[in-house]
Amino acid sequence: MKTPERPRFRLDHWLQNLVLRGLIGLLLALPYHWRVPLCGWIFARIIAPLAGYDRRIRDNLARIFPEMPEAEVRRMLRAVPDNVGRTVIELYSGAPFIERALxxxxxxxxxxxxxxxxxxxxxxxxxxxxxxxxxxxxxxxxxxxxxxxxxxxxxxxxxxxxxxxxxxxxxxxxxxxxxxxxxxxxxxxxxxxxxxxxxxxxxxxxxxxxxxxxxxxxxxxxxxxxxxxxxxxxxxxxxxxxxxxxxxxxxxxxxxxxxxxxxxxxxxxxxxxxxxxxxxxxxxxxxxxxxx
Known part of the structure; x- marks a missing residue:
């Protein structure tokens, strides 16, 4: 069987992973009921603007809901990545997340x-x-x-x-x-x-x-x-x-x-x-x- 090729090294991906993995590690040291909303806040207030998510959310909403009031668009710019951040840290949380799901x-x-x-x-x-x-x-x-x-x-x-x-x-x-x-x-x-x-x-x-x-x-x-x-x-x-x-x-x-x-x-x-x-x-x- 042919051995799969190793992916080509990418410095930008390596650095992104370094930052995200460090953040996840720090959050996992906190109690579950703190880490989940905190990760949501970090994604909404820091990661989303830097990663370009705000623009993508705004563009998608403009396509689907062109009449959406600007105030609601701004709320969505924070609420959507908040849910994404909560989801990410939940998936890394193991037993506490499984207990919530059960x-x-x-x-x-x-x-x-x-x-x-x-x-x-x-x-x-x-x-x-x-x-x-x-x-x-x-x-x-x-x-x-x-x-x-x-x-x-x-x-x-x-x-x-x-x-x-x-x-x-x-x-x-x-x-x-x-x-x-x-x-x-x-x-x-x-x-x-x-x-x-x-x-x-x-x-x-x-x-x-x-x-x-x-x-x-x-x-x-x-x-x-x-x-x-x-x-x-x-x-x-x-x-x-x-x-x-x-x-x-x-x-x-x-x-x-x-x-x-x-x-x-x-x-x-x-x-x-x-x-x-x-x-x-x-x-x-x-x-x-x-x-x-």
Whole structure:
């Protein structure tokens, strides 16, 4: 077998990782109920302006909500990265985060579908978006005894990616990298009746043009294609952050009916959009979602 090539050294990525890893280490030394809001504040007030997130959030909101009042835009410029920061440190927090996820109320018609799938050995593709905390549903289901794996998209910063994957592995395994590297293990896991978690709301160059908030967005068909090929349920789920900023309400919704991959994926886009509209500041508006 050919040995994978080592990534080319990039000083900017190495320095970014050095700063972020140092910050995460300092925050992890604090009690959980302090570190989460503090990381949110740091992302909102320091990292977002420096990283260009403010401009991206503003541009995305101008595209989707051109009539949004300036006061609300300014609120979103702080609220969106606050949720991102909270999510980052939660994913690194291990046991305290898992305890919060397990304590969260979990409800919705999809729960009965998951129980039935577990009893019959039918595979499930569990789909969420970068909304609330996108890994809280996986953490809560694993803590409740479900066998949930995760498909993740490796980050361009390989130095940060290494310890990020280690952090989310502490929430639960197996994890599968998108692409050829993780494909064989992922397929085997599904065939064995596992639940595969997918976060499916980022721009994908090799996706298809579907609608999200009424605009063309290149969207991966992978969740629907896997479900159709391996007769898996497609179950949407979202962990909505509560007013105290620490707790969640977890929805496991009814399975998406099997039709075509495009129709099923559009249904997933519509489903996520409806929930984002109810909690606008909990979606990651920092992404280049409409890069068509």
């Amino acid at each position: 304590a969260a109320p979990m409800h919705g018609p999809g729960l009965a579908a998951l129980e039935e799938a577990r009893a019959t050995g039918r595979p499930v593709v569990l789909v969420t978006g970068h909304f609330g905390n996108y890994d809280a549903s996986r953490a809560a289901l694993i803590a409740r005894g479900f066998r949930v794996g995760g498909l993740y998209r490796p980050m361009t910063n390989c130095y940060f990616n290494a310890h990020y994957v280690a952090a989310i592995s502490r929430i639960g395994t197996p994890l599968f990298a998108r692409g050829r590297q993780g494909m064989a293990g992922m397929i085997r896991f599904l065939r064995e009746g596992g639940i595969l978690g997918i976060v499916q709301d980022q721009h994908m160059n090799l996706g298809v043009k579907l609608k999200f908030f009424g605009h063309d967005a290149m969207t991966a068909l992978s969740a629907a294609e896997l479900a159709l090929k391996y007769d898996a349920l497609v179950v949407p789920t979202y962990a909505i952050r509560q007013e105290n900023g620490l707790d969640f309400d977890i929805l496991v919704d009814a399975p998406i009916p099997h039709t075509s991959a495009e129709q099923m994926t559009q249904a997933l886009n519509d489903h996520l959009e409806a929930h984002v509209r109810d909690h606008l500041d909990q979606w990651f508006w920092i992404h280049k979602r409409w890069k068509v």
